[in-house]
Amino acid sequence: MTIYILEDEKNILKHIMALVSDIPYLQVVGYSADVAKAVTEIPQLQPELILADIQLKDGNSFSLFNKINVESSQIIFITAYDQYAIQALNLGAFAYLLKPIETNIFNETVDRCFKKTEEHKFNRQQLELSSNYYKGDTRPRKIALKNFKFTQIVPIEDILYCKSDKGYTTFLLKDGSSVLVSKILKDYEPLLPTDTFIRCHQSYLVNGNYISKYFKDGYLEMLTGDKVPVSDRKRDIVQEFIERL
Structure with missing residues (x-):
């Protein structure tokens, strides 16, 4: 997550930088102590998150955000004054933190912001892919699979099955x-x-086009030879699904 910092107190800026450096998914793309610099840099850099003090040397950040478009950015205000809270929330700020900054509260707030931003990007990406229809059909052709290193665009027809484990999902592909x-x-x-796809188990979602055999004692065999379990409560549903293929 790219981040821009607005802070005119050097010691506090240093402290914020230290907090940010301990969070691996944050990348500082710019910082400023005054409105005049930020009014030019923020629109150019388009940060995903802005950490903003309210009272700056040459004005306040409320006036700044009224001048520029920050709709694509989340804003967390960090200030010593609590009287601005309502104004900050009315502006659409994600959060409002008081100085001195408590490390745990800062980390929790930034983590919530990161998760919200990632969820928004995920939903937008899937929506864009889902709009790429088969001619005369409303089924999406591709799906975006994102991890911390890359986003892989995969044709849905290439997915053999999906396996979920401890908050992660593995997509097994036909290649x-x-x-x-x-x-x-x-x-x-x-x-x-x-x-095309059937949830045969709490942890498995299978592409019916690649099912080779269904064993009534509780598992599917894929064309690749992989064996996928079928839960007891899903057996009738799986049987009906296979009969429709």
């Missing part, structure tokens, strides 16, 4: 490769067509 993403299976299930 033998796999993609691990840091989201649960439930987040992806609505994005995959129900006439």
